[in-house]
Amino acid sequence: MSETSPKLRAELEGIPTYKPGKPASADGPVAYKLSSNENPYPPLPGVMESVTAAALNFNRYPDMACTGLMNELAERFGVPVSHLATGTGSVGVAQQLIQATAGPGDEVMYAWRSFEAYPIITRISGATPVQVPLTPGDVHDLDAMADAITDRTRLIFVCNPNNPTGTVVRRAELERFLDRVPGDVLVVLDEAYREFIRDMDVPDGVQLYRDRPNVCVLRTFSKAYGLAGLRVGFAIAHEPVAAALRKTAVPFGVSQLAQDAAIASLRAEDELLGRVGSLVGERTRVADTLRAQGWTVPETQANFVWLRLGERTLDFAAACDQAGVVVRPFAGEGVRITIGETEGNDIFLKVAEGFRKEL
Numbered sequence: 065m066s067e068t069s070p071k072l073r074a075e076l077e078g079i080p081t082y083k084p085g086k087p088a089s090a091d092g093p094v095a096y097k098l099s100s101n102e103n104p105y106p107p108l109p110g111v112m113e114s115v116t117a118a119a120l121n122f123n124r125y126p127d128m129a130c131t132g133l134m135n136e137l138a139e140r141f142g143v144p145v146s147h148l149a150t151g152t153g154s155v156g157v158a159q160q161l162i163q164a165t166a167g168p169g170d171e172v173m174y175a176w177r178s179f180e181a182y183p184i185i186t187r188i189s190g191a192t193p194v195q196v197p198l199t200p201g202d203v204h205d206l207d208a209m210a211d212a213i214t215d216r217t218r219l220i221f222v223c224n225p226n227n228p229t230g231t232v233v234r235r236a237e238l239e240r241f242l243d244r245v246p247g248d249v250l251v252v253l254d255e256a257y258r259e260f261i262r263d264m265d266v267p268d269g270v271q272l273y274r275d276r277p278n279v280c281v282l283r284t285f286s287k288a289y290g291l292a293g294l295r296v297g298f299a300i301a302h303e304p305v306a307a308a309l310r311k312t313a314v315p316f317g318v319s320q321l322a323q324d325a326a327i328a329s330l331r332a333e334d335e336l337l338g339r340v341g342s343l344v345g346e347r348t349r350v351a352d353t354l355r356a357q358g359w360t361v362p363e364t365q366a367n368f369v370w371l372r373l374g375e376r377t378l379d380f381a382a383a384c385d386q387a388g389v390v391v392r393p394f395a396g397e398g399v400r401i402t403i404g405e406t407e408g409n410d411i412f413l414k415v416a417e418g419f420r421k422e423l
């Protein structure tokens with residue numbers, strides 16, 4: 065066998081592999097998976113029917129242009145089809161956005177801590193990540209982000225609500241920030257958890273993008289719509305950006321099952337948003353209970369809560385595991401807990417109560 069191995073790009077060295085939330089183990093004590101911000105509700109029967117029907121034809125390639133879904137989205141959001149692009153989950157679209165805007169020597173900025181895929185997809189493209197720390201209250205520091213813009217900044221993510229803290233940026237501060245960003249820098253409003261927002265001061269990115277050609281909105285069917293396993297997300301952006309997304313797409317990336325399920329979900333939106341309403345109710349209950357136990361919980365507008373546990377992070381996650389819930393620890397920083405089934409949330413709250421007493 066040859067001693068040499070294929071030359072790989074130097075940029076790939078040291079890139080962390082994306083760490084998915086741990087699954088709930090089938091035979092151990094862990095019964096509830098609160099580690100991946102998934103929707104705990106099973107697929108709706110009507111959505112399941114559309115997927116089963118599409119499955120009859122999976123010997124064929126899907127509709128590459130996602131025509132049906134694009135038309136449905138255009139109507140739902142009141143945007144032209146030419147302003148839409150779909151992808152393999154919104155993380156797939158986020159990666160395409162970086163491919164379209166940034167390479168070696170360019171900078172991609174985002175808050176930190178934020179969605180853990182941002183540094184990975186930035187470094188894969190060879191661009192330089194610029195991480196701007198959250199404020200002490202775990203909120204985006206938009207002034208510091210605007211101050212950090214350089215000639216090399218090509219793309220800025222604003223994750224609203226932020227993963228993993230659940231915190232939001234509100235209309236006035238976001239508009240002030242957008243006014244400061246040069247027109248040739250793309251701002252990506254990552255709204256993966258948009259449907260869980262109840263704070264009326266948080267702007268809808270779709271309104272902000274309309275008269276701002278450098279703003280792009282990312283949405284997903286993975287969270288509120290419960291299609292995480294089918295991998296479909298989309299962007300709304302002005303034409304040059306949306307066109308660039310179509311160029312950078314993996315051909316046939318979004319399966320027909322995903323396209324048809326997304327269409328069926330949009331048509332069943334009332335029922336799905338009803339489920340979101342119940343999860344929001346659970347979110348309030350969980351956050352209120354934690355505060356009553358003495359925890360500091362940042363105001364969350366997403367389907368998860370954040371506990372800053374510092375050095376105790378891994379101990380806390382282990383205690384949750386033992387009790388039958390799996391959560392998402394970020395070693396040395398904190399734990400993100402998805403709002404899931406009521407029983408799972410209750411187990412978590414019990415662990416939190418016991419742990420609090422020990423602190």
Ligand SMILES: Cc1ncc(COP(=O)(O)O)c(C=O)c1O
Nearest residue numbers: 153154155179227256284286297
């Ligand atoms: C902020 C944020 N953006 C994007 C995504 C990607 O979701 P998906 O690729 O399933 O659409 C996630 C998933 O956890 C997320 O938290």
